[in-house]
Amino acid sequence: MELLSNLGLGFSVASSFANLGFCLIGVLLGTLIGVLPGIGATATIAMLLPITFQLEPVSSLIMLAGIYYGAQYGGSTTAILINMPGESSSAVTAIDGYQMARKGRAGTALATAALGSFFAGTVATFLVAIFAPPLTAIALEFGAAEYFSLMVLGLVMSVALAHGTVLKALAMVILGLLLGIVGTDIYTGTPRFTLGITQFADGLNFVALAVGVFGIAEILRNLEDEHERQVMTRNINRLFPSGPELRQIIGPVLRGTGVGSVLGILPGGGAILASFASYTLEKKLSKHPEEFGHGAIAGVAGPESANNAGAQTSFIPLLTLGIPANPVMALMIGAMIIQGIVPGPGVVTEQPDLFWGIIASMWIGNLMLVVLNLPLIGLWVKLLTVPYYVLFPIIMAMCSIGVYSVNSNVYDLFAVAFFGFLGYVLSKLRFEPAPLLLGFVLGPLLEENLRRAMILSRGDPTTFVTRPISAGLLVLALAVLVLVFLPQIRKRREEVFTESDG
């Protein structure tokens, strides 16, 4: 068995004393910084990149990978505890995770996230080990038309994220798409919606938007009436999921792992969709879809598994092709080049110890994270007993540093304030932020690929249905659309005779 000998080589590299140490440092640093609000994996790795230059190539990449998935774990923690996602993937976790926390189930939510992530990480690591080359071939089949259709599917799914009216969710998606357009048009170089501010030439900063519409809007909501409103329930009885709860999360974790593993492979937006797709799937399959948005445990288990599986499999294009699937992977490539490794298809054959060592370390890192995080849950939950008026100045300070550290761009901080205001106004008007965020992330990809596909097909719009993968995705999008709107229409008929507004 070549696979076994390869994995053996990998584990022998990854379990050397030094590499275990660097893996531990990586996941520890990643978790700690990921937990700080407003600072996601990209900012973390960019900050810590210089530290790794002094190390051996394998060690430095193991450490960077550790920081990456450590920050993902940590990011979920902030999403659940204070409704402040640092990455697009944890924005979904925030929806139900934060509601669970408000109901005193923060420990359960955190444990669910940790266990789901560990399971997904394990499965995805083995997928990477076994199927990396054939999966790469699939990823290369995706051209502009396929990506466009995938984004359409993603947007359709985002409507299902909303627990309010579909109409308002759609409006949020479109507002998000428009905000995503801010910046320089990549085809003509024309600035759009930048109001003449050069600092917005590369678009609005995701972290600024997410921190604003989720985190700051939430702080403001909590400050509305300090005398009457208790921000968090103080009685946190149990940390770990009970038996029935464990049974509840098995299905979502399995499905989330599958969805995340597949989507994570696609460079350019695949992994972004993983947690959204999983949430939609769970909401549709659930017997109690009305619980979603009010603290459904499946709404944490599924997306968290999906996002961690996607995080692992997004290493596939990096390791087999040397192509970055997301900004974090681009940083990893920079790290490889600085270490004198030429990223590309040659890495597997020329440096098998590096390739398999990183894969083995992913699993070790996930194991470390779950061991590290389960005991930490108690500590995180205690944070909730800190009075809110002490907590939020700290949050504001961390956000300011985090957002500024990404690009040293002062305008990103102005954007935080603006989107905090916008987010608060929107929440007062009962709009939901998650569809807005998804629209914002997918908007540029949607337009970019639509226009590229049209140029490549020489203006023939049938390109979207004559290419089989693209056609399949569009059919799927149509099916989701029907699934989303049918219950609405049916409910409308029932409502005709009542006065409730659903």
Next chain:
Amino acid sequence: MTLTLTRRILLGTAFVFGLAGAAAADYPDRAITLVIPFAAGGSTDVVGRIVAERMSADLGQQVVVQNVGGAGGSLGATQVAEADPDGYTILMGTVATHALNPLILKQKPYDPVADFAPVSLLVLVPNVLAVNPELPVQNVQELIDLAKTQPLAYASSGNGTPLHLSGELFKAMAGVDITHIPYKGSGPALTDVLGNQVPIIFDNLPSASGHITSGKLRALGVTTAERAPSFPDVPAIAETLPGYETYSWNALFAPAGTPPEAVARLNAAAVAAMADPAVVARMGEFSASIVASSPEELAQHVKAEMTKWEPVVTDANVTMD
């Protein structure tokens, strides 16, 4: 009140103050910020970090890398142009910040000549014209012939980048029309060429080299006048189209008005760094050729590059607001 309180607390907890020392004699007496006008992980970032590390050792002060990405490098360059000319803020300039952007941008945020004190031209980095192996062409001439009979498209890392303009210069000199497909950076462009969604690419040689070596991409020619030492089998495009020459370059700039002593000190440190065997080896792996010029040579180089690119930019009608 609060201010003095902060200060007392700061002193009380033994923070070290990095106050500006004005005297040039003891320059540098605190950390120097090297602004890299692109995101971390890109090729300019890589060159910058390798050089910064070596320069720190020589100057006896930390050269701290700060990534200020955005607007094709203009944001970082503007920040340095407006910084205090005390020698403590310097820029890793490129062909984009000091030749192309000033030509392309309708509103010019800075003047590449008047706003900067050149320090040293560090390296030249070749670009490469490569195709997916399924495209039935073996060399530049066959590509030109094919482009005359059927519509083709090429990928680049973005509108107005050196790679886009390398492509436009190629089209103009070869007399062919190939549709330009811009991407957000080199990575996604490479992906689509590897998957044969787009058949042709102009890319930096360092980022494409792994794929060329493994045979996933067929390199037709490098853009430098001579062949690249790291790929002696790949011809120069100039062998088919005499006079064709483009490359990316990286150079250090300080803000205009920086004391000449500080510029000289920085130049000495940069030249020493580029002579370091470890740096030479790294740059070799990176297909970059070392120049390590004097400040005067860099000033000349910037003027020459602007003269060279101006007609290309005008003919290709590339503009940005």
Next chain:
Amino acid sequence: MATKPRDDTDMIAGLLLMAAAAFFGWQTAGLEIGTSLRMGPGYFPMVLSGLLFLLGVLVFLKSFGRTGEPMGPVAWRGMLFILPAPVFFGLTVRGLGFVPALFFTALIASQASARMRPLPALVLAVLVTIISTLIFSYGLGLPFRRVGPWLDF
């Protein structure tokens, strides 16, 4: 007046959407629309602005004929102090430097709560500043000047 029932929240929401659509539509006006083969930079935003306006109209119309939940109190004090905090940090981080900018940012933000008294606020801001400086400036080596040129003597 015996008015018909109306969901004020949704009515305002609809108007807000229409206003946003109008803003984006106005900003799109100068952009080239292009053709379906070569879509210009204005094509996509124009379609989206139109859709957003349409949705705004629908939300607005649907607000009539039913009553919604009231909007509840507004966090005026919160907005007054929370929103300027990051702006202040942005304006001063280069001039004052990281340490003083962060101190005042935390201090400003802490004023958003009526429960926060001056002394605890000061202590909190000092602690936040010290810990953040240790983590970010010393620990991670972020390239910010700890004390900026405005405080040079």
